[in-house]
Amino acid sequence: MLESGCKAVKEGMLEKRSDGLLQLWKKKRCILTEEGLLRIPPKHPPPPQQQQPAPPAEPAAKIKELHFSNMKTVDCVERKGKYVYFTVVMAEGKEIDFRCAQEQGWNAAITLQMVQYKNRQAILAVRSTRQKQQHLAAPHGPR
Numbered sequence: 001m002l003e004s005g006c007k008a009v010k011e012g013m014l015e016k017r018s019d020g021l022l023q024l025w026k027k028k029r030c031i032l033t034e035e036g037l038l039r040i041p042p043k044h045p046p047p048p049q050q051q052q053p054a055p056p057a058e059p060a061a062k063i064k065e066l067h068f069s070n071m072k073t074v075d076c077v078e079r080k081g082k083y084v085y086f087t088v089v090m091a092e093g094k095e096i097d098f099r100c101a102q103e104q105g106w107n108a109a110i111t112l113q114m115v116q117y118k119n120r121q122a123i124l125a126v127r128s129t130r131q132k133q134q135h136l137a138a139p140h141g142p143r
Helices: 106-137
Strands: 006-018 023-033 036-041 064-067 071-080 085-089 093-100
Touching: 006 106, 023 106, 064 106, 071 106, 093 106
Parallel strands: none
Antiparallel strands: 006 023, 006 093, 023 036, 036 064, 071 085, 085 093
């Protein structure tokens, strides 16, 4: 996402609940963009910016991208102690649990960016439909 020129809207640490049996909370460095959420393991170098040449780095497989096109909702905010707990529900039904300190507001930032992304997509779809209708309605010369 950053490689495609998207700017970072928010950066910081988020904790994700692991899928394993113990369901431990693991810290992930996250970057929220206009296109989605990048999760980067804490010891992984930051993703390359457009201006910098890409270093001969570790495989990018460890960087996980949650793109808004695959995201359904940000669900159930629960405030418990110093944490806010929330769940990102993906289009295929997968649920990813996160937590962060209450004052960080990650859940609100992710929700806001997701809504803005979906609105941009809806506007593009309407424009595309109108252009097709105008093209079909335009006269095709004298008969």
